[in-house]
Amino acid sequence: MARLCEQVSPLLDDAGREAAAAVRAGLAEPLRLAVVGRVKAGKSTLVNALVGRRIAPTAAGECTRVVTWYRYGAPERAELHLRDGTRQELPLVDGRLPESLGVPDADVARIVVHLQAGALREHTVIDTPGLATLTAANEAATREAVLGAGDPAAGSSDAGQADAVLFVFREAERQDEVEFLRQFRAATGELAASAVNAVGVLSQADLFDGAGMDPFDAAEGQAARLAAARVADVSAVVAVSGLLAETARTGRIREQDARVLAAAADVPEQRLRLRHRMPLPDGVDQAALERLYPVLGNYGVHRGRERAGAGAHRLVGWLESVSGMARVEELLRRSLLSRAHALKAMRALTVLTRSAQRAGAEAALALIEEARLDPALHPVRELRALRLLVAEAPASPLRAALEQVSADTTDTARLGLPHEATPDEIAGAARQRAAAAQSQSAFALMPAEVEAGRVLARSYQLIARRARP
Incomplete structure (x- = not known):
């Protein structure tokens, strides 16, 4: 993807070159995870738990008024990135972000906080003001950070700043939450759905009214219902008490x-x-x-x-x-962090394709299509096929195999073989599974299963080739 950015950039207009440069820079960074949900859903408390610091304000009322990035870095500090392109230091108060920024919120593009927190080595956390905020500007900031500033239908190349979303539900999903997830699905372009790059949490599980049940048991039941209802929007939902x-x-x-x-x-x-x-x-x-x-x-x-x-x-x-925080982190590792490179590549393809289409750069589009066929970008096809399968045939027997192939980090794990398996054993098992996937694809009735079988067969063929070139 870095090579593709360099090849495509000279063929684009000024805005496209700027977008390509931003994408190129982001490829070397950890996964960008945006935390989104309605006001007072417990987003900032969850962020504090994720980074292991009481850094985000969590008092009563609307606390997060500006999009805030938490990144790994030293020395520990906070900066205001203003919309005019300048930056200002933001002193922390007793290790926490201050209530007053010293400048109007509207002048701030985002706050960037650098912390030496181990969790931030793997992902940058983007805390957002959320949905249903008290001011339209705060909600607009959330949408710009996650969905992008422009309209993809109008040719905008902006796909937002986030590679993935952690969506925080308070209770049952509401219409504005469902609509936001649908918009995120559209904004991801290359991915075309958020079930692969979004996970859900049901927050404040300790406050659930269980009608005699343990609150956590009641919350787990509701999380399962949410996951089933929103299967095309989030890959899973787990109950958690951020407090x-x-x-x-x-x-x-x-x-x-x-x-x-x-x-x-x-x-x-x-x-x-x-x-x-x-x-x-x-x-x-x-x-x-x-x-x-x-x-x-x-x-x-x-x-x-x-x-x-x-x-x-x-x-x-x-x-x-x-x-339940350990389950949230396991969900992030299994569903997002293990696929970080593919998710970032998907976002990059979306931005580059939209930039080339807007500029009418046919040569750039040809380079992008050629890159899609490169075996190195096959993980992108895996996630696209998985998204289609989850949306159209979630009970398909191909789903578990495709999830395993796209999430695990070693070929033995992708095949479910012992770590010490020999190259011959790996190649043999991969070829057998490739043949089985091709057979399933040939007899499948739904287009999503046909595509999943083809992609899965190709995945196994590539594993066999790596084991025995």
Whole structure:
């Protein structure tokens, strides 16, 4: 893709060359993951949990007013990237972004925060103001960052700044959320759908009304229903409590907090809920306990008391486990990070193709079509075929094989073989599976299955060639 950018750029107009240069620069960066959802869905709390810092503002009201990028870098700092092209330092306050930026929000293109956080080595996190914001400008900033500033139908080459999306649902999906996901599907162009480059989380799982069930169990059921309903939009949906994950990962629980919780272990839960009406028993520091509710929520306080007796370490471990954050990170690794190069290549192809079409550069379009046939870009065909299959035939037996081939990083893993398999074993297994995929393609009734079988057969043929040229 880097070579293609260099070959195509001289054939484009000024705007196209600028777009190609931006794409070329982005290829060397980690995957850009935009966190999107309605206002107060818990996006910024989730971002804090992802990076392991209480850096994003999470107070009541609309906190994230400007698109904010969290990147790996040293020294740790924050910068304002203004729309006039200049940059200003933004001092952090006690390690957090300040409430006031010192300039009008409308003048800020984005905030870029550099942190030495291990998670940011693999992906840059883009926190957005979200949907259904209090001002049209804030929602417009979200749409520009993720969907792009122009209209693809009108020839715009801007495909947005994000390679993938982590979509945060609060409860059931709403119409504006469904519409945004559809627009993201259209904006991705080459991908033509977001089921491959978008995953979902159902936030604030600890607050779900389970009608007698554990809130997390109720949230898991709703997440499964959302995943089934939005199968063409997101590859999966998992339930998570960003608050519990943020608390566990940012050092907010100390030994004295664990002692306060442990002292209330024998107090009936109903009595705790009535603590504002009647004093708690002697030995319970009610003021200290009250300070833990914003940090842990009702679920964390009431369910964490029995773990607190073993100390802060045990309590934090339970918070991390129950929060569901590990499942979110596994979903990101399996669905997005393992396909980062292919996703970035897809976005690059979209931008270059639109730029060439707008400029009427037939020679550039010919180079792009030639690149699509290169075996090095076969992962792009895999993801495109997977997208079609998920949208049109999600129950197809080809789906699992195509997901495995497109997500795993070694040929033995793609084939499900032991790591120590010999080249002959790899080549033999790949050829067998190529023949089986061709057969399935020949007898398939749906176009998506026909294409998936062809692409899968080609994937296995390439694996066999790599093992035994």
